[in-house]
Amino acid sequence: MKRQTVLLVVLALLMTPALGSANPNGVGEGTFDAQCGGACHGDADMNASSMSVVTVLAPSVAYEGLLTSVSVSVSSIETTTSGLLGIFLLSDLSGAEDTPADDGWTIVSNSEGGTENYVEALIEAGQTEHTVTWTLRAPTEGNYALQGAIHHGSQDGSGAPFFGASLEPSLVEVRPVPEDLPRLATSFEPPTQRSVGETTTVELVTEFVDDVSVEWRLVGGEHQPVTASKTGEATWTFDLPPSLQPVVLEWRVHLTGEGPEQTTPWFQLRSQEPTWTVDEPTAYLQSVAMLLAFMAAFMSLQRRGPRDAENHTKTDAFNPGGEE
């Protein structure tokens, strides 16, 4: 009994540091208010200020219900040895009801392949800058502010939670859409993810548009034109080439019509290796089955008739009581 207690205490002590180390592997992307993507980063008594510089880049004018693009750029990056950096797009830094959705923005996509206001990026060793771009549908007419924030751990083993935010908000004036402005229909949802090696056919739905021209690029690469075919009164299709490895491809459309020519923001399309899934309950049950089967099979193999083990068990350290 005493031995079991000591064993339990030792195991509990060994477990404590692991369980108490917050979320060193991140919390995954999600919709979070400022600082809530990892509780202790938001505690003013516990957190520390990040030395990284956070900047929000947004257009000064957007049109109600139309898509626009906002980027949060982080420079002088500090992060943990695992390289995880959490990045927020926010409407303010109050810590409560401050996601873009709380101001009426709708997140259509982000360059990490999701549709949330908080993403986690894996920063390579030596990388000092990282930019995440969100594609947003603008809210109703008015003036809006957008903020960027980050949080991360440290490399010195102190376990301190760091938090940082943009010094100034980016101000966006949302205006009503001019009557004949060439634009994408509000029902259009750009694709955000695809598998490596897969060609993507995009079907555009437009309003007040006579002609479109599409171009794509890899991040930081040259612009490549794509031919779009008109398939209906206000619908167009075009193909984006497959990628050979996981990358982010960006594309945009120039829209021509009676009103002033418009260019959409860059839409991000992330390609990933095909995801592998398994029926987890089946795997867990098979795991238990294998454990019991191997155990039962071996013990059956070793099963023999009664024998005289007394002479051995008297001095048997592994079986001191001579239990049978």
Add this chain to the structure above:
Amino acid sequence: MVSAGTLHVVSTELTVGSFAMAGAAFLLAGFASHDLFGMRRHLNLADNVAHFALVFGLLAMPMAIITGIQASPGEGVDHPLLINKMLLASAAFGLAFGVLLTRRWQGMEVWSDHWGRRWQALGGMAAVGLVLTTASIGGTFTRGESLLDMFNLPYEHVPLMPMWLSGLVIVVAVTQFAMMRQNRTA
């Protein structure tokens, strides 16, 4: 603050080290029980080292599994290597537990029977082999390479049974335990 990744390395080394020692001792116990290389007099020593090292390895194994789950990226088992790791670890745990229970129930007598000594040594070494293969998969998962890569083991293929078959195996195994226990108490 110690991260889960660091603790996983520590607990994995404890596990693999203990199992490796157990494997070597099972081999020596096998030799000793067959009186090979004049090792008969070391049987008691090899037997104790083998089984106690196996016990220690089994105690360290849950710690390695828990910290491994905490340290792994993402949620759930979303890679064939992780499923194979879990299945192999379960098989190793079951086999090792069977070896230990057999030893506890039969005492040193397990080494005196002609086939008993062979199965005990082979069972112990097989359990060790399974754990080392499990560790090798861990190396392949985190670093993309491991020592056992030379054997081209099919880590990417997951041999999953249907759920009903797993249930049937569990029922058969539990029935077998019940029968063994009944025979022992009879």
